[in-house]
Amino acid sequence: MQTILEQQAKERIASVIAHHFDAEAQNGRLFINLGVGIPTMVADHVTNPHIYIQAENGMLGVGCAASEGQMDHDLINAGRTCVTETPGCSYLDSAASFGMIRGGHVDATVIGAFEVDQKANIANWIIPNGKQLGVGGAMDLVTGAREVVIAMQHTSKNGKPKLVRQCTLPITGIGEANMIVTEYAVFVFEAGRLVLRQIAPEITLDELRNITDADFDVDL
């Protein structure tokens, strides 16, 4: 197994997810919501012009990050980054924005996670260490978006598997994950089973099993 450096891992995860969306958008317009961190990087990798980005703080048609001279602190995404408008963008209040999400109008959301288990449960909102106090839109997004894509490094900073048999941290949603993309692999949930779909050249299947606590089927 060849180690993949953090920055390269993140770029790869974002690029794999962007390819997935580029392909999906060939069938028509695609509306996606991107979480903070690796998910935001997906925007830099998508090439299909029929992809529209929704930000849950109230914008459809989010453009790229604003450059130093164009920053407007009342034009931000949900990660509080100053962004830009795209032609045809619109603004909405928070209730309408989450209505758009909960109502199933947003095709996909990309989020990070602390843990995902083999029953598609996601834990991404809190590590109960007393330092965090917030849920934000995480629970609304996993419940509402039609496809939930998890973008995460395969193991935690201290090498522990993040793809587990059962979540140990407080969950964000029950059985909501549809796809998991790490630097080493792509998994999907099919008929309640976790299935390996792609594996990186830096790792063998046995090595992948060693850093994955969850059981999975293989269908490459």
Next chain:
Amino acid sequence: MVCDKYKSIKDAIAMVKPGSRIMVGSFGLAGYPEELIEALAASGTGDLTIISNDLGTPGVGLGKLLTNNQIRSLIGTYYNWNPEAAVAHNEGRIKVTLVPQGTFAEAIRAAGVGIPAFYTPTAAGTELAADKETKEFDGRMCILEPAIHADIALIRAYKADELGNLVYYKTGRNFNPVMAMAADTVIAEVDEIVPVGSLDPECIVTPHIYVDILTMRKS
């Protein structure tokens, strides 16, 4: 200017009494009524329940009210941008009710439109649903969420006309329009008050029926 709703920021904030439930529009530091909050912090009025998405950052925006010990309880979604909130909560100085952001927005909207509670699938099965009533609809577990109402809403809009019709600016809109419907008294901080008839009726987001007091920013 012919505007019977106009008050100075100071006179408007004098309406906030100790122990009030105050709703404040904001998402981080976007679209928040900065000068009203400054005045509320300066007033020292305490024992407040603050209903807002977040609490700004330490010592800035709503963060000031926490630094000043003016807050008794918080109802909101995300306080990780202001770590002082977790510290105050851990020390038992404030009570905190966390609500998923979409549920929070909808609960405020519900209060404004006369719906006392609603079922939603968001958070079903999570620890935030621990003591909520549950019911299954079309095979999907949902939880019952109560509407969220306030005594006073402090909101931020871009422009008002003299009647109190409001338009917003970009993502500064956030929770402001729903909060404008969900409080007994609604105080709006705006950049500019223009004559009646000069706002395009198709573009008015908050009709003046919801707005009680207009204040204007100095800067």
